[in-house]
Amino acid sequence: MDRKDRRLYLAVVLCALVPYVPALWNSFAMDDLYIILWNPLVHSMRGVWGAFAAPYWPPDLGGHMYRPLPLATFALDWSLVHGRPAWFHAINLLWHAGTAVAVTALVRRWSGMAAAVVAGAIFAVHPVHVEAIANVIGRAELMAAAAVCLAVYAAVVRDSVIWSGIALLLGLLSKENAAVAPGLIIWAWALGIGPSPSAEAPVRPTRRRMAQFAVSWVVIALVYGVVRWGVLHPYERYHAIAPVFLGESAFAGRLTAVAALADVARLLVAPLTLRVDYSPGERTIVRSLLD
Template identity: 40%
Template sequence: MRSEGRGALYAAAVGVVAVVVYANSLANGFAYDDEWIIQGRELVHGLDRVWQVLVAPYWPEGFGSPIYRPLTLLSFALDWQIWGGAPFGFHLTNVLLHALASILVTLFLFRFFSVGAAVMGGLVFAVHSVHTEAVANVVGRAELLATGFVLLGCLVYMRAVRGERFGTATVFLLAALYALAASAKEVAFVMPALLLVTDAPIIADLPREDRARFVRQRLPTFVVLAAVLVALLLARWAVLGTPVGSGPARVFAADDSFSTRLFTMARVWPLYFELLVFPLDLSADYSPAVILPATGLTPMGVVGFVLVLGILALAVAAVRRAPEFAMAVAWAAVTLAPVSNLLFTAETVLGERRVYLTSVAVSIPVGLMIARSAAVRRRWLTVAVGVWAVLFAVVTVRRNPVWESTDSVFASLLTTHPESSRALFALGLRHHELGNEEEAREWLSRSLEIWPWYAPYQVRYALVLIEQGELARAEKRAWSAIELDPYRLDHHKLLVSILLMDGRPEEAIAKIRHALLYASPDASLYTQLADARAAVGDAAGAARAQRSAIEAGRDDAGAWLRLAGFRAAAGDTAAALSALDSVGGDRTVADSLAAVWEGGN
């Protein structure tokens, strides 16, 4: 059998191992973020709204995270169309995508190492337990798709490098793979840098005089990829209103200065190393107080700096003797850069599914050690890596059921990290859903005592308190949300709603006036102003506010009926009838009102 055919067969075997290890995740349901992004979102319930899917933010309205992943959303819609919303089908797709990624990692390693060494590296990736969240939780698909297309891009690029052929077809294939990868998840924006990283072993052997030619040969390819990057950023700008956005900075909500982010991340770097090398302590969440911000250098921060600097020093020293190791270190650095919290803040400081693409950097040294070892040592190394992989597989199989449901996720989180504010908050919401209101208030309050600097939790607790009739306590939470994020209009609208429900329309009017000083025209805010004006007996003012709401975009039948009612209350029957003329659709109510008002004249 030819070596390439044998290698492909072994790579396929690695894919089979990946399927076997993650097979028990097929019994999982929708859990955690799946509930909001897939299960409760009609947009992805089939392919009848494909064009809306392609121009929709990743998170549903109200979550406030500026993320755009059209390919991932489209894959959810396709799964829903095929499987009718059954979670099994979604999980099957994830497992198959992980198997494909494992095959691609193995094929990637074939470019540098012998078949046996590459297969061992591929197996480590296939069974790695840090991948559990990415594979066993459906929304982890963003990682699977992005990684798959990035690896395909690397294989295409390395094939072109080996043949010294960067033809038009190759360049445009790379551009297409880049666009697809970045449309799945933002980490793939670094794909051009990863292509350069794969050149490390070649550059190490090049004479200095050949390096200029090496760069010129690749320059057109990277110009095209730069153009794709610009197009992707423009698409994000069109959909999100910003080309590069940061999610809610939960850990850094109180202090997002660069020094705090640096010292905090220094404490996190050893955890990244632990997750990649020996991931026994896995967690669905690392938000406060699992990890707290550090305003200065801590003992764990010292460990982090020493660890990172030591690895970088080894990589530099190994550039010529073991360029593949330098490549692995560069791969890890490049893929972690977007989630490092040093360039911009992210929702969390650490997430296990975020290291899916990064973990390729673990497989590279595995292949390198086995390939470079003498025969006797190679056998022992292969056995050691095999034992390591078996340990990974055992942890993975045991971890997969944790992602069966949201309840199972948070039950596990409460067991491993009872200090997690997110876990406590989720427990409070679950009690609220079950009608245990006293317990709900206790756990929600405890969560916010641990970490009060996250505005979305203040808002959600306020909504729970409103349902419980605790308007005074809800008002305090709304004010807290405004103090944390004064430029988010939804927080002001929440406070206005509470004031109106509490029978304080004058205060509501004052609050709306304040919000309108720096807010763009907002239909719902003007609607609230109309209600407040009506509550104080100012029907004419209510009519003006309702007209502003219509001009701001709310021009449905209900809005025109409200305008007509306010105008009639103000004594302007002619203007009220004019508003009724604009009511579309079912005109039963409009015609009845018109008959009454015309009869009154």
């Protein structure tokens, strides 16, 4: 890494950290209270390994979701600082800065310096990331995003089934949306993006190598699915339904989900009218294509 690259990454790190410095003075808020402040699982070092056998949401709140890695880091943080929120927020900022650097490195690998700076800076300061960074439990998104970047890098640049698979598994143990990593890898293959930007022709792995990656994804999905089911199965009788969906048809539920997806896409391009809560309970039901 030469001096120019170091300056590039330093600029991206500053873009990621400076806007969020005020978050260090925040306390725990919203879901932080249930997942961290009032959750005895993360109040001792036992939670570091106990998180892998426990649901993300405490059992008395339904026992939903399986995200052990963020819980393990919360337990480690609590053991170090006894629940001081400033430390938790600082760790989130470091995760955000690291992920922004990973995004920059990926773009730098296949594009010029200017494109890498723009991509890294946009990722670092994009307003839609506020919830994931300033809310402590948003660490799950930060960890999953970092793992996805590493999985793509290991597959496309290093052609490593093992390291890409490890990164994918760590991402899934952080948050479910890391499941997009195989899709991004396949997309990179389809575009012919290879290990080096200097390649004159599209670079793709052999079919045999692609099959090895595919097999690893299936194995990871099966292992993750079995473990997740084993942990969450005792709580599957508990279902949380947003009041907005009560008494509505399945079609209305699907239309509302499509509208939510369109809203998310809009926010990526034009991050206006941001809200503090994007949960289903905060949405208006969509019953027809004309709504």
